[in-house]
Amino acid sequence: MTGRWRPRGLRSRLVVAFVLVTVSGAGAAAWSSAGSASAALVTSGEQRLAETVTGQIAAVAPGLTYPPDQDAVERLRVAVGPDTVVTYRDLASADGPDRTTAELRAAVRTGQRLVTQRITADGTAWLLVGTPVMITAVDGTRTPSGIEVYTARDLTSVEQQIDGMARAAALTAGLALPLAVLLALLAAASVLRPVRDLRDTARRLAAGDMAARSQPQGVDELADLTVTVNEMAESVQASMAAMQRMQVDARRFVADVSHELRTPLSTLTAVVEVLGMSADGMQADARESAELAIVETQRLVRLVEDLMEVSRFDAGTAALRIEDVDVAVAVRDCLRARRWLDQVDVDTPAALRARLDRRRLDVVVANLVGNALRHGAPPVRVAVQAVGGQVSIEVTDSGPGLPDHVLPHVFDRFYKADAARTRTPGSGLGLAIAQENAKLHGGGITATNRSGGGARFVVRLPAGERG
Structure with missing residues (x-):
């Protein structure tokens, strides 16, 4: 087939349109909900991980010596957890892969605040957390210690939850399909019922049943159409009844006139025949008038006879x-x-x-x-x-x-x-x-x-x- 399939019947078009609208709406709502939940889940996960890292640092930082030595840097790395890098000027923790990006380091050093960044490495989603270690004085002032902590947290569990939400959205749209079809069939039936009634009424009218009518249902446009069709049928029925009466009257008139003309025409025919027998002795002008009268009388007789024959056919008496x-x-x-x-x-x-x-x-x-x-x-x-x-x-x-x-x-x-x-x-x-x-x-x-x-x-x- 070279062309695309298109629904032909009104029922098919209504069902397809209703299903498309319903499923599209359900799918859009589900995807929108899933998207909002996913964003909230990611934000919550990032906040929770950042707070965890901050708490781990806060638990160890008071016991550190400033400036820190290599042992202090390592103890801080161990306290924060795996996939962590701690730096202080030229010092750096010796264990753990360094997943830190240059953008993250620049943001931490410039802003002197906690910064997060999401990356994907080796097919796994990671949350990078970078924060400076601050020294709090007795008066409550906070100054940078020069120690920077960078750690990476696996976001696989969060991604799995997001994928689950996407599958749930797709399942919701799929479950809406049979319900949408059922609702579409019910809606199409209610819409098409008056249309079928109008179709049946039109067929009866076309077959000659001028008394055919449809019962209006409701107060919608289809009810208005039904009333209009009924009014049209009333008008056509009245016109046809008037036309039939006129035809009957015309046929009766033709039959009556033809019948009434027979007696005078019989007399006129007899006179014309006598006139024809004496035409040879008339002058030329009189003879021409007599011959014309004979021809026209004969024509009139044939016309009356034909009209009477036609009236018999019309009356069904032939x-x-x-x-x-x-x-x-x-x-x-x-x-x-x-x-x-x-x-x-x-x-x-x-x-x-x-x-x-x-x-x-x-x-x-x-x-x-x-x-x-x-x-x-x-x-x-x-x-x-x-x-x-x-x-x-x-x-x-x-x-x-x-x-x-x-x-x-x-x-x-x-x-x-x-x-x-x-x-x-x-x-x-x-x-x-x-x-x-x-x-x-x-x-x-x-x-x-x-x-x-x-x-x-x-x-x-x-x-x-x-x-």
Whole structure:
């Protein structure tokens, strides 16, 4: 793996962050405590050793002769202990290693006071103590005697205690880890519970359950978010309810208007037919007006019929009248009834039978072929075949095809690719009605463009019966 691992889930991030903060805090506190204790321990150890050396010197110093001889220097060295060097001018004790540093000697001689220094020699920590021996007069005045005592004390025991404190600090941080994980899981659970509730509510809303709500818990930001989501759901539910009422009202209006228009349109159609039969004897202007009235009346009749058909689909009252149909014969009859046989190339098998609604099949074929003849270019071709237990009817033309922005909307109601074509013979419902009829059979229609140019509509209908 080239990248570093990162926690992905919210729970993982919360747990990791909580554990890191807790363990880091515990570790920092433990190390800080250990550091303070170690410093105090070192200071205490140095003070205790210095006091011990001072006491040892004070016990022997009154019995020394001044100026001291070699014997007095040796007796003082023995009294202070091993690893000690006593000097007086040119005299120096003869036994014991001299660990004294030049810095320590200079500090003692310059300050005429006790001086300590820590060093490490041969892997061992040492405390060097250097002090002058003072002569106290009867009046209490203190004067340097010229005798200097330098001794070294092993700090191994102190270092071991410091190491023990460091191990204890590390152990404390380690013991805090499982507790931190447990606390993090509990905290994450309490934080994520309302988040999961919101997620479940959002999924129910997305699935269409507009009554889904989450119960706010507490008074924190998540509770505010829950209230906001509930308010949003209320608003969406109200909007959808209003929209559904408007859709129902619009469908009822269309159905009522279409129904009410049928009677006057029947009368108007009869009048127009009479007008058409007498148009030949009219003057040119009157004949043109009569022909326009005939065309517009026929268009209005088709629009009303399409609206009534759409209202039946919307109301769920459209039903199939299934019968045994020879699809090839039904397609040819559809084209023959509309006088399209000489304009359309038909490729059908000798016999292809299926259980379909013949009238609705006729509507589907008529709408697709009529659309190809109006908006495409010849040759228009209809091919019928059986494909895997389905009936496939393919209608193609050789026109410019369907623009990319039209394809997603080609089956929408009242949709026209060219907004300027407001007076075309079609109602804008033909393809939508064809799709609804195909779906009523349990099939569907797809619209694409041919690779060589032109639009291509493919109807697929189950060959078996559908209730």
